Amino acid sequence: MKHLRTVVVGLGRIGWQFHLPQIDSHEGYLLSGVVDPLSDRLAEAADKFGVAAFPDLPSCLRQVLPDLVVLASPTPLHAEQAEMAFAAGCDVFTDKPMAPDLATADRMIAAAQHHGRRLTVYQPERGSREVVCLQSILAQGLIGDVYMIKHTRTQYTRREDWQAWRRHGGGMLNNYGAHLLDACLHVAGGKAEKITCHLRAIATLGDADDVVKVVIETQNGILLDIDINMASAQPMLPRWHILGSHGSLQLDDEAHAWRARWFDPAELPPLTVQQGLAATARRYGSGEKFPWQEATFPVSEVQEVDYYGRSHGYFTGTGEAVVALAESRELMRVLDACRTDAGGSVARTEDGSTR
Numbered sequence: 001m002k003h004l005r006t007v008v009v010g011l012g013r014i015g016w017q018f019h020l021p022q023i024d025s026h027e028g029y030l031l032s033g034v035v036d037p038l039s040d041r042l043a044e045a046a047d048k049f050g051v052a053a054f055p056d057l058p059s060c061l062r063q064v065l066p067d068l069v070v071l072a073s074p075t076p077l078h079a080e081q082a083e084m085a086f087a088a089g090c091d092v093f094t095d096k097p098m099a100p101d102l103a104t105a106d107r108m109i110a111a112a113q114h115h116g117r118r119l120t121v122y123q124p125e126r127g128s129r130e131v132v133c134l135q136s137i138l139a140q141g142l143i144g145d146v147y148m149i150k151h152t153r154t155q156y157t158r159r160e161d162w163q164a165w166r167r168h169g170g171g172m173l174n175n176y177g178a179h180l181l182d183a184c185l186h187v188a189g190g191k192a193e194k195i196t197c198h199l200r201a202i203a204t205l206g207d208a209d210d211v212v213k214v215v216i217e218t219q220n221g222i223l224l225d226i227d228i229n230m231a232s233a234q235p236m237l238p239r240w241h242i243l244g245s246h247g248s249l250q251l252d253d254e255a256h257a258w259r260a261r262w263f264d265p266a267e268l269p270p271l272t273v274q275q276g277l278a279a280t281a282r283r284y285g286s287g288e289k290f291p292w293q294e295a296t297f298p299v300s301e302v303q304e305v306d307y308y309g310r311s312h313g314y315f316t317g318t319g320e321a322v323v324a325l326a327e328s329r330e331l332m333r334v335l336d337a338c339r340t341d342a343g344g345s346v347a348r349t350e351d352g353s354t355r
């Protein structure tokens with residue numbers, strides 16, 4: 001197996017908690033360098049992983065000569081760092097969102113093409129256990145044709161880091177939106193056609209959105225109804241609700257399982273539609289009893305996608321990327337279209353006032 005000499009840029013939350021341990025535990029990767037301007041984080045990484053540590057990417061690229069550069073740095077740095085990596089002959093695995101906007105993402109894609117290098121984005125929610133489990137339930141066709149997917153992520157938090165600011169590519173549309181929109185589009189299996197979006201800054205201490213409402217109609221006619229709300233005192237539950245023509249699926253977070261409720265249309269008793277303008281017997285509804293069936297599908301019975309395992313094939317030219325670059329670009333297009341539709345609806349300005 002080829003061992004990819006790998007450098008991690010950014011030793012913050014996702015770099016430290018996900019990328020480093022994954023690289024360290026996967027056989028096909030050789031952790032060869034880390035980059036961060038914070039010297040205490042470099043020392044911590046050198047101590048824990050025995051790896052060469054650098055305060056900036058250019059000096060790392062000069063000395064380490066990696067095959068792969070993993071970008072876990074703040075989003076607005078991804079494009080410039082990816083371009084440096086490509087120019088040095090490396091492939092790039094960047095965390096989501098790949099860039100603050102579509103134009104910058106396109107710059108990264110063009111640079112990868114120009115240098116003949118590989119580029120892929122870490123968009124993990126579609127490979128999570130709950131989504132893998134959902135896909136296997138949908139494949140059974142129990143609930144009929146899916147016409148609506150509702151997905152939420154809620155919390156109450158006063159955002160105070162770089163993600164609180166628009167100038168840093170922050171905001172929850174970019175941050176959690178890159179997860180929820182990607183997962184919903186993946187489950188729907190159709191391109192986003194009509195896109196509406198509302199953005200608000202409510203509890204954040206910055207100026208970027210922390211309340212996001214997106215409604216998308218896909219080319220295959222499915223409505224995606226997405227709420228990302230960081231100013232919600234109580235959760236909007238269930239986090240997932242998939243509605244089909246004769247049933248629905250809800251994620252039960254306490255049971256860590258999907259709950260299905262559906263009926264078989266072949267088992268419905270005959271019912272004649274009325275033609276006149278007087279409801280028969282002044283009745284509300286037909287009074288019919290549906291032959292509902294119920295089942296529970298534990299999420300723990302499926303495996304999440306092994307992102308680093310699968311990506312090794314992509315970076316060594318023997319397999320596909322977990323998420324095709326065209327799909328990551330499409331996600332960036334949808335995020336841009338959301339911002340365009342929302343217009344100037346983020347309500348707080350940088351000096352803390354609202355408008």
Ligand SMILES: NC(=O)c1ccc[n+]([C@@H]2O[C@H](COP(=O)([O-])OP(=O)(O)OC[C@H]3O[C@@H](n4cnc5c(N)ncnc54)[C@H](O)[C@@H]3O)[C@@H](O)[C@H]2O)c1
Pocket residue numbers: 009010011012013014015035036037038041056057071072073074075077095096097122123124161175
């Ligand atoms: N896929 C996920 O589930 C997930 C989760 C969290 C964050 N992210 C993404 O990962 C990226 C990093 O987010 P985070 O939450 O880990 O941020 P963070 O603030 O926790 O960490 C950022 C790190 O980058 C370092 N850094 C700053 N400037 C740098 C530079 N010029 N070169 C190298 N390193 C530099 C900082 O010192 C810090 O250690 C963002 O794009 C974010 O959207 C993805």
